[in-house]
Amino acid sequence: MIWEPFLSFFVYPGLIATVLIALFSDWVIRKIKACLQARRGPPIYQPIADFIKLLTKEDVTPRQAHRHLFTLAPMAAFAAVLVVMLIIPFGTATPSIGFVGDVIVVIYLLAMVSVMIMVGASASANPFAAVGASREMMMMFAYEPALIVSILAVAIQSQSLSFVGIIQFQLEGGWMIAKLPIAFAVFIICMQASLGKLPFDIAEADQELIGGPFVEYSGRKLAIFRLVQFMKIVALSSLAVALFFPGPYMGHIGLDFLVQFAKIMGIVAVVAFIDALFPRAKINHAISFFWKVLLAVAFIDIVRALLF
Amino acid sequence: MERKTQTVLPIGPFFATLEEPVHFRLYVDGEKVTGADVIISYNHRGIEKLAESRTYHQVIYLTERICGICNLVHPTAYIQAAEEIAKVELPDRARYLRTIIQELERIHSHLLWIGLAFHFMALDTIYMHVWKDREIVMSLLERITGNRVNKSYLTIGGVRRDIKKDEIPKITEILIILEAAVKKYVKIALEDRTIKARLQGVGILTPQKAREFSVTGPTARGSGLTIDVRKDDPYAAYKDVSFDVVTQSEGDVWSKAVVRLFELVQSVIIIRQCIDQMPSGDIAVPVGEIPPGEGIGRAEAPRGEVFHYLKSNGSNIPERLKIRAPSYVNIPSTLAMLPGNLIADAPLIIASVDPCISCTCRVVDLKSNNQRIFSMEEFAKFSQKRKRNLIL
Numbered sequence: 001m002i003w004e005p006f007l008s009f010f011v012y013p014g015l016i017a018t019v020l021i022a023l024f025s026d027w028v029i030r031k032i033k034a035c036l037q038a039r040r041g042p043p044i045y046q047p048i049a050d051f052i053k054l055l056t057k058e059d060v061t062p063r064q065a066h067r068h069l070f071t072l073a074p075m076a077a078f079a080a081v082l083v084v085m086l087i088i089p090f091g092t093a094t095p096s097i098g099f100v101g102d103v104i105v106v107i108y109l110l111a112m113v114s115v116m117i118m119v120g121a122s123a124s125a126n127p128f129a130a131v132g133a134s135r136e137m138m139m140m141f142a143y144e145p146a147l148i149v150s151i152l153a154v155a156i157q158s159q160s161l162s163f164v165g166i167i168q169f170q171l172e173g174g175w176m177i178a179k180l181p182i183a184f185a186v187f188i189i190c191m192q193a194s195l196g197k198l199p200f201d202i203a204e205a206d207q208e209l210i211g212g213p214f215v216e217y218s219g220r221k222l223a224i225f226r227l228v229q230f231m232k233i234v235a236l237s238s239l240a241v242a243l244f245f246p247g248p249y250m251g252h253i254g255l256d257f258l259v260q261f262a263k264i265m266g267i268v269a270v271v272a273f274i275d276a277l278f279p280r281a282k283i284n285h286a287i288s289f290f291w292k293v294l295l296a297v298a299f300i301d302i303v304r305a306l307l308f
Numbered sequence: 309m310e311r312k313t314q315t316v317l318p319i320g321p322f323f324a325t326l327e328e329p330v331h332f333r334l335y336v337d338g339e340k341v342t343g344a345d346v347i348i349s350y351n352h353r354g355i356e357k358l359a360e361s362r363t364y365h366q367v368i369y370l371t372e373r374i375c376g377i378c379n380l381v382h383p384t385a386y387i388q389a390a391e392e393i394a395k396v397e398l399p400d401r402a403r404y405l406r407t408i409i410q411e412l413e414r415i416h417s418h419l420l421w422i423g424l425a426f427h428f429m430a431l432d433t434i435y436m437h438v439w440k441d442r443e444i445v446m447s448l449l450e451r452i453t454g455n456r457v458n459k460s461y462l463t464i465g466g467v468r469r470d471i472k473k474d475e476i477p478k479i480t481e482i483l484i485i486l487e488a489a490v491k492k493y494v495k496i497a498l499e500d501r502t503i504k505a506r507l508q509g510v511g512i513l514t515p516q517k518a519r520e521f522s523v524t525g526p527t528a529r530g531s532g533l534t535i536d537v538r539k540d541d542p543y544a545a546y547k548d549v550s551f552d553v554v555t556q557s558e559g560d561v562w563s564k565a566v567v568r569l570f571e572l573v574q575s576v577i578i579i580r581q582c583i584d585q586m587p588s589g590d591i592a593v594p595v596g597e598i599p600p601g602e603g604i605g606r607a608e609a610p611r612g613e614v615f616h617y618l619k620s621n622g623s624n625i626p627e628r629l630k631i632r633a634p635s636y637v638n639i640p641s642t643l644a645m646l647p648g649n650l651i652a653d654a655p656l657i658i659a660s661v662d663p664c665i666s667c668t669c670r671v672v673d674l675k676s677n678n679q680r681i682f683s684m685e686e687f688a689k690f691s692q693k694r695k696r697n698l699i700l
Contacts, residue, residue: 036433037432039436199430280429283339
């Protein structure tokens with residue numbers, strides 16, 4: 001029907017569903033960290049309360065900042081991550097927007113989110129933001145190749161560069177996580193870096209650089225940026241689910257959503273555990289780890305995908 | 309001559325990680341720190357001046373509020389100065405009680421520091437667990453003194469509250485739990501490779517530079533200098549208990565951390581001995597007027613040596629109280645420790661001297677119309693110039 005695209009863009013799995021799941025996953029991460037730290041943790045409405053609070057705060061643009069880029073950066077990041085959620089199949093075998101090569105577009109859009117963070121930080125006219133932007137850039141150089149290689153392994157194995165093809169391959173042949181477990185592990189580690197969570201929260205190291213790239217952002221723009229970070233968690237988790245263990249689809253929209261939701265929460269729990277249990281890596285250690293160790297390990301699975 | 313591009317990275321006075329206002333200027337080249345500067349006068353409250361308009365007992369409460377963490381050592385040093393002038397002979401029980409409380413404070417301060425060190429390394433989980441164990445100490449302090457922070461436990465001539473006999477079994481029980489927790493953290497810190505890799509070789513203070521800056525406390529003991537007021541100039545009951553002075557020789561952040569960790573173990577040993585050996589008797593002797601004279605009080609704070617000088621002129625109000633807190637000599641030593649390290653290590657290096665800015669600020673320089681910001685060298689030259697003018 002004519003309203004179906006609008007329903008899927010704005011309600012499910014588009015804007016409203018993504019935002020709600022994003023806020024919920026932030027709560028899950030905070031609650032798990034609290035339990036590991038012998039604390040009680042926030043109540044369930046805390047993330048949305050934080051969001052509303054930020055919306056009511058004064059939104060200051062520094063006088064020396066590049067006003068248009070400063071304002072554009074959070075909006076572009078939000079748009080990018082939202083489109084990612086529309087391309088990745090969420091609880092169905094066919095996504096809202098699907099075409100050959102959409103895996104590459106997803107990689108590009110997720111990278112664009114990080115680039116927009118850098119653009120916003122560079123437009124801030126603040127030395128802490130500049131250092132944060134340069135660290136974000138160094139981290140991107142570190143984790144993007146390994147991330148792309150692990151996704152390539154899945155694409156090679158399933159002989160397809162579209163989500164429809166990858167999911168079809170797994171529905172017939174079994175989950176990719178069983179065939180390419182190394183690629184899955186590499187994906188999870190790169191996801192940790194992409195989300196800026198420990199041990200790789202180098203860009204936003206708040207003990208050293210106050211707010212890192214976001215130091216000059218306040219009010220609504222900061223609310224959008226933080227929401228973008230939560231939505232990125234959901235987007236990358238959905239990507240992991242679609243690439244490695246898309247479920248049996250029952251055809252009933254409620255059941256499929258629940259299965260997808262449970263899987264996403266599983267990955268979010270893994271993210272939370274790693275976040276709570278590791279100290280921050282130093283930037284040089286992180287880069288050498290990604291390039292010397294992780295990239296080589298990811299290629300093992302490329303070879304395995306090519307051979308079998 | 310090559311020109312290095314130098315960025316100035318200001319830290320503070322408003323900064324997320326520092327609870328108190330202090331201004332560090334780091335001169336950085338890329339990610340490496342090439343120079344540093346510090347301004348410590350943001351928390352000046354005029355305590356020495358206030359002391360000149362309060363009676364001797366009111367000044368006790370004033371000195372308590374110099375610092376929230378080294379909460380008992382400032383009154384201790386001040387009261388020892390007053391007791392020296394008045395030639396007071398402390399009852400034995402009071403001496404032991406003072407020792408117990410000060411060692412408990414040392415434990416809580418070191419646990420706080422360990423938690424903060426883990427926080428700076430982004431190991432927030434252990435930070436929370438360490439502070440949870442610190443709550444054991446705080447509740448023990450509350451049980452003994454009635455308060456967690458501003459304990460108001462000391463008076464000129466003794467202490468104000470006693471530990472009753474039927475409380476001692478409970479205290480011993482709590483000490484056992486505390487000792488287990490302390491030993492657990494010592495084990496974690498010593499055996500974990502990540503922590504060692506992060507802290508070793510960072511922010512080295514050579515023994516020679518340590519002597520140049522006259523550092524005290526764990527900052528000095530981490531560089532191999534065996535100075536400890538509890539052994540060099542024993543006060544309270546320290547000459548009646550046996551304990552070791554912990555030193556390490558490398559002078560990096562790791563050494564200072566190890567010194568503090570082992571001092572925790574030593575503190576528990578001291579408290580146990582005090583509880584076993586504590587004689588019964590009065591907890592305070594009445595002290596009348598403080599006669600005219602000068603007195604010096606020294607105490608070993610968790611951060612180093614606290615030094616108070618008291619001059620009395622026979623009235624009920626001190627004539628001059630001079631306070632020198634340990635952070636006053638420890639914080640400038642960061643200027644020698646910072647160059648050559650990465651920016652990422654700067655907060656750890658600054659934290660390794662356990663800065664207590666509230667203790668430190670005793671002087672502010674203001675010019676009438678515009679405010680000049682002095683670097684430490686300029687300031688030292690300024691005071692030397694003024695002294696020369698005074699002599700001539």
